[in-house]
Amino acid sequence: MAAHGVKTLIYSSTCATYGEPEKMPITEATPQVPINPYGKAKKMAEDIILDFSKNSDMAVMILRYFNVIGSDPEGRLGEAPRPELREHGRISGACFDAALGVIPGLKVKGTDYKTPDGTCIRDYIDVTDLVDAHVKALGKATPGKVGIYNVGTGKGRSVKEFVDACKKSTGVDIKVEFLSRRPGDYAEVYSDPSKINQELNWTAQYTDLQESLQVAWRWQQKHRNGYGTPLAMDS
Structure with missing residues (x-):
């Protein structure tokens, strides 16, 4: 990028670089001890960027996303992973x-975590807020400096809460199968967004879980084949 004159880098990192911290909420100073390959790979990329930036005037912003x-x-964009990746998606x-009805039901992995209802707790950030965070980061990026920010709502919701919200937003009584834990998952992760609030003037606006899922559900209904021809829908 430097060789081709790129002056600004906004890097998409992740809360998975923190692993399973001892204290909540997670701040940017929380030690990074990733426990799965995804988190380790993202932390390695962060380390490379930080090493490079010591002798560069590139403006760098590292955004650690929570669960998007x-x-x-407005219905222009939605989530449409390639078929071979659907099973491993969000x-x-x-x-x-x-x-x-694409799959017979939902498999929830892990019900014995040390959380109020036994399922994992995550900080769900709406993609529209995430876009806004990128715009704010781009506007504040400074040559020769690195900014590191958590991008989350600051509120944790359990997987069971998420599934209940999804049932309500879709109007479908989704069949749920509860299974044993998946290796590499952490019990509880949610952010402290104070730094990005104060330094970039960014705050999550779309924090109603059910409303975010309703918006996404409308897109899914119209785009059952991803970005193929949209289906006509009754209003």
Whole structure:
């Protein structure tokens, strides 16, 4: 990028670089001890960027996303993973696939975590807020400096809460199968977004879980084949 004159880098990182911290909420100073390959790979990329930036005037912003959900409210963009990746996608995609009948039901892995209802707790950030965070980061990027920010709502919701919200947003009584834990998952992760609030003037606006899922569900219903020809829908 430097060789081709790129002056600004906004890097998509992840809360998975923190692993399973001892204290919540997670701040940017929380030690990064990833426990799965995804988190390790993202941390390695962060380390490379930080090493490079010591002798560069490139403006760098590292955004550590929490769990992204939702779709564009105007219906232009939605979540459409390649077929071979659907099974490994986000929980929202699995919920919608179950609601659409693409898969027979939803498999929830892990019900014995030390959380109020036994399922994992995550910080779900709407993709529209995430886009806004990128715009704010781009506007504040400074040559020769690195900014590191958590991008989340600051509120944790359990997988069971998420599934209940998905059932309500789709109107479908999704069949749920509870299974044993998946290796590499952590019990509870949610952000402290104070730094990005103060330094970039960014705050999550789309924080109603059910509303975010309803917006995404409308897109899924119109685009059952991903970005193929949209289906006509009654208003």
